[in-house]
Amino acid sequence: MAAKPGKMMITRTVVVMIIVILCLSIVSGASLVNIMIINGEKYQSKASEQQLYDSLVTAPRGDIYDRNMQILATSTTAWTVYITPNGIKKISDDAKREKVRTTIAKGLSEILEVDYQTVYDNTNKNSYYVIVKKKIDKASADKVRQFIKDNKDLEITKYIGLDQTTKRYYPNDSLASVVIGFVGADEQGLAGIESYYDAELTGIAGRVVAAKNAAGTDMPFTYEKVEEAQKGNSLVLTLDSYIQHTAEKYLQTAIEQNQIAERGAAVVMNVKTGAILAMAVKGDFNPNQPFVLSAEDQAKVDALEGEEKDKLKGELLNRQWRNKAVSDTYEPGSVFKVVTASIAIEENLINKNNSFYCNGRTTVAGQGYGCWKHGGHGTQNLGMAIANSCNPAFITIGQLIGVSTFSKYFKAFGFAEKTGIDLPGESRSTYHKEEKMGVVELASSSFGQTFNVTPVQLLSAISAAVNGGYLVQPHLLEKTVDENGKVVKTTTTSYKRQVISETTSATMRELMEYVSQNGAKNSLVPGYRIGAKTGTSQKVAKIQQTGDKYLYIGSCATVAPIDNPEIAVFVMLDEPKGSNYYGGVISAPVNSKIMADVLPYLGYEPSYTEEELKKLAIEVPDTTGLGIDDAKGKLTTAKLQYKIVGSGEKVIRQLPEAGNKIISGGVVILYTEQSENTTVTVPEFRGLTATEANTAAANAGVNIEFSGNTATGGLKAYNQSVAPGTSVEAGSIITVYFRDETTVD
Numbered sequence: 001m002a003a004k005p006g007k008m009m010i011t012r013t014v015v016v017m018i019i020v021i022l023c024l025s026i027v028s029g030a031s032l033v034n035i036m037i038i039n040g041e042k043y044q045s046k047a048s049e050q051q052l053y054d055s056l057v058t059a060p061r062g063d064i065y066d067r068n069m070q071i072l073a074t075s076t077t078a079w080t081v082y083i084t085p086n087g088i089k090k091i092s093d094d095a096k097r098e099k100v101r102t103t104i105a106k107g108l109s110e111i112l113e114v115d116y117q118t119v120y121d122n123t124n125k126n127s128y129y130v131i132v133k134k135k136i137d138k139a140s141a142d143k144v145r146q147f148i149k150d151n152k153d154l155e156i157t158k159y160i161g162l163d164q165t166t167k168r169y170y171p172n173d174s175l176a177s178v179v180i181g182f183v184g185a186d187e188q189g190l191a192g193i194e195s196y197y198d199a200e201l202t203g204i205a206g207r208v209v210a211a212k213n214a215a216g217t218d219m220p221f222t223y224e225k226v227e228e229a230q231k232g233n234s235l236v237l238t239l240d241s242y243i244q245h246t247a248e249k250y251l252q253t254a255i256e257q258n259q260i261a262e263r264g265a266a267v268v269m270n271v272k273t274g275a276i277l278a279m280a281v282k283g284d285f286n287p288n289q290p291f292v293l294s295a296e297d298q299a300k301v302d303a304l305e306g307e308e309k310d311k312l313k314g315e316l317l318n319r320q321w322r323n324k325a326v327s328d329t330y331e332p333g334s335v336f337k338v339v340t341a342s343i344a345i346e347e348n349l350i351n352k353n354n355s356f357y358c359n360g361r362t363t364v365a366g367q368g369y370g371c372w373k374h375g376g377h378g379t380q381n382l383g384m385a386i387a388n389s390c391n392p393a394f395i396t397i398g399q400l401i402g403v404s405t406f407s408k409y410f411k412a413f414g415f416a417e418k419t420g421i422d423l424p425g426e427s428r429s430t431y432h433k434e435e436k437m438g439v440v441e442l443a444s445s446s447f448g449q450t451f452n453v454t455p456v457q458l459l460s461a462i463s464a465a466v467n468g469g470y471l472v473q474p475h476l477l478e479k480t481v482d483e484n485g486k487v488v489k490t491t492t493t494s495y496k497r498q499v500i501s502e503t504t505s506a507t508m509r510e511l512m513e514y515v516s517q518n519g520a521k522n523s524l525v526p527g528y529r530i531g532a533k534t535g536t537s538q539k540v541a542k543i544q545q546t547g548d549k550y551l552y553i554g555s556c557a558t559v560a561p562i563d564n565p566e567i568a569v570f571v572m573l574d575e576p577k578g579s580n581y582y583g584g585v586i587s588a589p590v591n592s593k594i595m596a597d598v599l600p601y602l603g604y605e606p607s608y609t610e611e612e613l614k615k616l617a618i619e620v621p622d623t624t625g626l627g628i629d630d631a632k633g634k635l636t637t638a639k640l641q642y643k644i645v646g647s648g649e650k651v652i653r654q655l656p657e658a659g660n661k662i663i664s665g666g667v668v669i670l671y672t673e674q675s676e677n678t679t680v681t682v683p684e685f686r687g688l689t690a691t692e693a694n695t696a697a698a699n700a701g702v703n704i705e706f707s708g709n710t711a712t713g714g715l716k717a718y719n720q721s722v723a724p725g726t727s728v729e730a731g732s733i734i735t736v737y738f739r740d741e742t743t744v745d
């Protein structure tokens with residue numbers, strides 16, 4: 001199905017290899033550069049006894065903040081320990097010189113955890129400056145200073161020095177690591193924002209020029225000139241730590257539950273401004289230790305030897321650093337139907353009242369295409385055709401649009417160019433060029449296959465479809481501030497062009513809401529009206545390469561609030577190996593959970609339907625210590641029921657305990673005197689509808705909490721947190737999981 005899978009894969013492999021080689025050589029090469037150029041003057045052997053000592057003072061790197069000024073990356077003070085062998089060599093007394101060498105080697109090797117022999121050998125090098133260890137923390141630096149004091153009699157202060165420097169520190173460890181990136185040995189940005197904005201973040205190094213004697217010790221009173229180092233500018237990003245954390249948390253859970261083999265990504269973007277609020281990619285890495293692999297990956301590396309081992313390590317490092325949302329392309333599949341529909345509506349080729357007939361198959365120029373529903377969808381209106389994700393209907397729409405118009409809009413929606421997001425390594429899309437596109441390529445393109453785009457490209461296009469038609473510029477930098485907090489540069493919201501009219505966009509919002517209610521039901525968010533489209537695409541190129549037929553990407557895009565969308569969420573899970581691989585089943589619940597946390601956080605008040613209110617989790621109030629009547633009143637007000645155990649007059653204990661959440665109408669057990677716990681048996685909830693589960697819980701004397709999609713009537717529970725038949729205390733809370741598994745895209 002893909003145009004040139006072989007060529008594409010080769011190109012990608014080559015690119016991956018080049019990136020790994022580049023990154024690795026930047027890391028090692030940079031320290032070479034440092035020694036050869038920056039410090040060159042400093043280490044030259046000098047003929048005279050007195051010399052000018054010219055030392056660079058590292059400028060602190062600018063900090064990186066999220067949009068609420070929470071620190072994402074900062075620099076802390078660190079020290080580099082060095083020795084001056086040429087000074088040691090000048091000690092004329094052989095015994096004393098040997099004593100100095102062994103004392104230094106023993107002391108520094110112990111404090112700094114470096115090899116004794118290496119330090120010992122280095123004390124005899126023909127050099128004024130040999131680094132023992134770079135970037136040690138304050139505690140270790142203090143130990144070195146104490147060691148120097150303790151050995152005053154040997155005057156080792158002449159032969160050991162500490163250069164103050166800085167060390168990059170990421171207080172949140174892996175949070176947003178693929179976006180923020182990391183720095184190399186010399187604090188130069190090597191990936192992510194650290195690399196893209198390296199020039200802004202890097203300060204201007206200061207200089208100390210001082211007279212020194214040949215031993216390399218300062219003679220500050222003779223001559224000294226200081227040029228202050230200038231700290232780099234700090235960056236304030238559009239990322240929001242809370243939203244980022246939320247996206248990462250739910251993405252990670254979905255990756256584990258659905259046995260995702262090739263990582264996943266979740267992006268949250270403001271559809272009106274293009275500001276990225278969260279960009280989550282898992283498995284990622286800890287930027288404090290970017291060269292450390294996950295335990296699982298390290299085990300794979302350890303199982304190999306020699307060249308193969310190094311090669312795999314390079315590949316796995318590159319993989320964990322890689323920003324899947326920006327640097328990888330994929331076939332978007334049915335999520336792209338939003339774009340196809342937008343084009344046809346904008347061109348007045350279809351409207352929402354048109355109907356489309358699907359008998360399960362269609363043919364274009366001799367090429368057959370099946371619908372996932374082999375029996376066909378019959379007659380369906382446009383909304384149903386999208387909600388059903390019916391390929392034959394979209395092939396019909398594609399043919400109505402035609403190659404030339406399709407290509408024109410494909411470009412207008414931004415699929416033929418990079419988005420220009422402020423991150424390194426953005427990938428180019430691959431697609432059928434207009435002159436090489438026939439009706440067959442048009443057919444597959446119209447339902448989102450045989451071309452490759454990046455997730456961030458797709459999210460921008462979906463945003464344009466619902467925000468009034470404007471293709472916005474996705475971006476991560478909100479503003480740049482200098483050392484004194486003065487704003488140096490602010491990102492102004494810009495859009496590239498208007499792709500479709502406000503009217504078409506309004507229709508698309510209507511259609512996407514219809515899809516959320518009639519197709520992508522697992523993406524629904526109680527209390528909110530949203531729009532959605534799911535997709536499940538085959539990884540055609542890899543299937544052809546490996547022969548493995550079951551390689552999919554399940555994805556889902558949602559937008560909210562649907563009347564005037566501000567937030568778009570995109571989730572993709574690459575190569576699910578669990579029981580289900582459809583975007584509507586595995587990815588849509590992640591969209592739902594992210595939206596459910598993010599919308600109230602951003603100030604959008606929920607408005608529940610009667611049906612939703614019944615399933616809403618209510619926080620159990622505290623009734624302990626209250627008289628029976630007061631306790632009853634408090635629970636009734638909270639729309640909860642109660643059951644009293646014992647004949648006392650006060651509540652001495654309750655279950656569930658205060659603060660837990662149970663659904664409206666749940667039962668709180670009130671114990672009024674010391675008594676045996678009442679135990680009950682957990683019933684079988686699997687296969688029950690939400691209403692049936694409620695009744696079963698009440699009959700059994702337990703409480704339930706619903707998880708997942710309960711918006712759809714008639715949906716059956718597929719899992720429960722405690723196995724049926726288990727004895728639990730009366731009133732215990734059992735989580736019951738629902739999801740719509742009838743959706744197949």
Ligand SMILES: [Zn+2]
Nearest residue numbers: 358371377390
């Ligand atoms: Zn169909």
